[in-house]
Amino acid sequence: MSIPKVFISYSHDSLEHKKWVNELGTRLRNNGIDAILDQWELLPGDDLPYFMETHLANADKILMVCTENYVSKANEGKGGVGYEKMVITSNLLKSIDENKVIPIVRQTASSIIPTFLKSKYYLNFSNNKDFEFGFDELIRTIHQSPLLKKPEIGNNPFSGNAENYSTQKHNDSLLELMTAIVEKYENQKDDLVNMNSLRAKLDISRIYFDLLIDSAVSQGLIRLASSNYIALDKSGKIYAVENGLIS
Numbered sequence: 001m002s003i004p005k006v007f008i009s010y011s012h013d014s015l016e017h018k019k020w021v022n023e024l025g026t027r028l029r030n031n032g033i034d035a036i037l038d039q040w041e042l043l044p045g046d047d048l049p050y051f052m053e054t055h056l057a058n059a060d061k062i063l064m065v066c067t068e069n070y071v072s073k074a075n076e077g078k079g080g081v082g083y084e085k086m087v088i089t090s091n092l093l094k095s096i097d098e099n100k101v102i103p104i105v106r107q108t109a110s111s112i113i114p115t116f117l118k119s120k121y122y123l124n125f126s127n128n129k130d131f132e133f134g135f136d137e138l139i140r141t142i143h144q145s146p147l148l149k150k151p152e153i154g155n156n157p158f159s160g161n162a163e164n165y166s167t168q169k170h171n172d173s174l175l176e177l178m179t180a181i182v183e184k185y186e187n188q189k190d191d192l193v194n195m196n197s198l199r200a201k202l203d204i205s206r207i208y209f210d211l212l213i214d215s216a217v218s219q220g221l222i223r224l225a226s227s228n229y230i231a232l233d234k235s236g237k238i239y240a241v242e243n244g245l246i247s
Contacts, residue, residue, distance in 0.1 A: 008037050036055045064102070066105050103122035182246060191231055191232070
């Protein structure tokens with residue numbers, strides 16, 4: 001499995017904020033994510049636009065750490081933040097997908113994000129007490145390992161009910177037929193069972209009786225000995241034992 005690459009975009013508001021972003025990037029790397037941060041990558045004299053364009057294009061995700069200052073610069077198009085916004089919103093980098101940018105709110109007084117990200121679902125890291133919860137959701141999103149997975153769609157409980165009912169009814173009727181055959185077989189000396197007396201015992205229509213007989217014959221449970229008599233085959237005797245038709 002490839003290691004996801006994440007570019008962290010932020011504004012240099014203060015030393016404390018830069019430290020917080022550095023710690024965020026470090027934790028991402030400790031959790032199997034190739035976090036790209038200017039604090040680690042850029043040296044004096046390096047080409048800043050090239051650094052931004054290259055990593056914005058190659059990253060799997062772009063994290064935008066939104067402070068009040070960051071949002072202001074993005075909206076006004078100022079500084080590196082403004083340049084990154086221009087790159088993301090331009091047609092030059094068509095490889096940037098709609099869900100590639102993840103806004104991270106890191107504010108105390110409000111929860112605002114740049115205008116061009118207004119439609120995005122953001123993660124709130126404003127409250128340090130909720131950091132672990134937000135961080136877990138973030139790395140799960142990056143690794144495409146959601147905590148709650150969408151369940152598979154089951155079968156329609158109402159589809160096929162008529163068919164299932166018909167099958168069950170047939171099986172029950174076949175069992176009733178075999179019960180009557182086994183009972184007559186056990187209580188007489190002759191191996192052959194008279195079908196007329198059998199149908200009279202079951203008290204069912206001739207047509208349904210014929211269908212049940214045909215079904216039992218096709219399954220090898222009985223065989224037709226003559227036009228009016230049937231015989232219990234070996235499979236039928238096994239059926240009788242398996243279904244508890246004899247004591």
